[in-house]
Amino acid sequence: MVIIFNIFLLLFIIYFWLRLDFLLGEKNHILQQETNPVIYPDRCSNVAWFDTGEDFYQAFFEDIQSASDHVHVLFYIFRNDSIGSQLIDLLIEKASEGVTVRVLIDRISGGMNREGRNRLKNAGIHFSYSQKIKFPYLFYSLNRRNHRKITIIDGKIGYIGGFNIGDEYLGRDPKLGFWRDFHLRFDGEGVQDLQAQFLQDWSREHNQDTYRQERYYPKVAQGKQRTHFASTDAKGLEESFAEAIQQANHYIYIASPYFIPGSVIQDTLLTSLNRGVDITILLPEKRDHPLVKEASFSYLEELLHAGAKVYHFQDGFYHAKALLIDDSYCDVGSANFDLRSFHLNNEMNTLISDSTLFHTVKDAIEEDMKRSTRLTIKDLKDRPFSIRFREKIASSIEKLL
The missing domain is CATH 3.30.870.10 (Endonuclease Chain A)
Incomplete structure (x- = not known):
């Protein structure tokens, strides 16, 4: 009976701590927030539409292959599986050519194994995790995830949408089968806002003020399709x-x-x-x-x-x-x-x-x-x-x- 009581007491203490951690962490986060959501200006870009993994990855890889200055990649999930290892190979190739490559993935859900991470780092690629677990609100920060999917190539081409990097997005998970998703490719004005958001996320993890460098914001022509972006951080x-x-x-x-x-x-x-x-x-x-x-x-x-x-x-x-x-x-x-x-x-x-x-x-x-x-x-x-x-x-x- 004493053992059962102690077990229930321990479970209650754990539950109370998790709940208190979450509530205090949420309150602290809200107090620290500035403008949210961030509504970027209307921009005119040329926008391509993808709703299958095959079409998305083909265009995505081709654009990275053409990079001459930098490739900035942010995904919620980036696995070192078949499609992921192909992307790692390509990023390593571009880094060997002198292209600056940054890879930012979510700390908890990213899915990158040690082998893939080491391959990227050993090739001189800047690799980092986003939304690390932080003291004192461990449980709340565990649940705070960076779910964005953004890629910028030479400041001229950008991607945003729902696809991540993993074989399941090509329909290779036998339990899920064909994978339907929506993703957009931008070339034109809108890319500068994707760049600003990526570099802001990167700088937050590194305390680096890199997002103001002119090389990341080359002059681009107006496109034909008007859009704007909205960035949210757990509010708005x-x-x-x-x-x-x-x-x-x-x-x-x-x-x-x-x-x-x-x-x-x-x-x-x-x-x-x-x-x-x-x-x-x-x-x-x-x-x-x-x-x-x-x-x-x-x-x-x-x-x-x-x-x-x-x-x-x-x-x-x-x-x-x-x-x-x-x-x-x-x-x-x-x-x-x-x-x-x-x-x-x-x-x-x-x-x-x-x-x-x-x-x-x-x-x-x-x-x-x-x-x-x-x-x-x-x-x-x-x-x-x-x-x-x-x-x-x-x-x-x-x-x-």
Whole structure:
């Protein structure tokens, strides 16, 4: 009996410490924040669209191959697997030619093994982790992740979106299959803002004021498509999405691998449905993380009762992230439609003003709906007790999923 009591006491102490650590860490982080979100100016660039890993990696590797001054790479995940080792080889080749190469990946989720890390460093490549675990708020900093995916080549070409570096993004994970994602390539004015964000993230980890050097901001011509970027640091994204949703008059498309919107966004969506706005949500049928699907069910059930349409993508895994409203608002980037992206992660999204590019995104989502099945209220009502039990667990930790 004493042993059981001591075990429960220890668990309670651990729970209390984790909760206190998280709450104090969150409060401290909010107090230290300056401007958030960071809204970059409208820029005119030439923008290319990718929604398959094959097309993305082909263009990505070709652009890096052409680099003559610098390559700056920031990914949430960068594995030393088949595609990752090919990228490591290419970066080492460019470094041997005198090109400055910087690689920044998330400290917890990055996926880079020691062999890959050593190969990069031994080749003279500047390698660093982002969002390291920091004292005194260890548990909170453990959950603070840099989820951005940004690459800049010679200050003239930039990439941003949802793809990371790993074989699964080429559909090579047998459990997930084909991988759908959205990514954008920029050449023109917008690249300077991607550069500024990368160098700001890099400088934060190294206390280096490198982001003002002129070599990283060459003169570039205006492109044809108007966009701007929004960078968030665990604050501002939820408010931006809620404000955009409130302006909807006709339709809203939400595409995301995870749907855990929280009470603020959920209430805004329900209010929009009551105003007659048509809302369609596109999610994956398969899951790549435990409990994230169960965490969405209570939100989806309420929205279905209010008239929303929900689709589950069947042809592989759906990792694309987009919010479209009334043919006038289009957001594509790294942020998921969940509380982690709203309140914990560093994210970087693109706001698209160009009509042609807008309809490219819209057409892609509508095509993916055809490869999906529609979720019904009956589907959710018939879910077994085991699923409902996991929902209870998921709801208690939904901010961390």
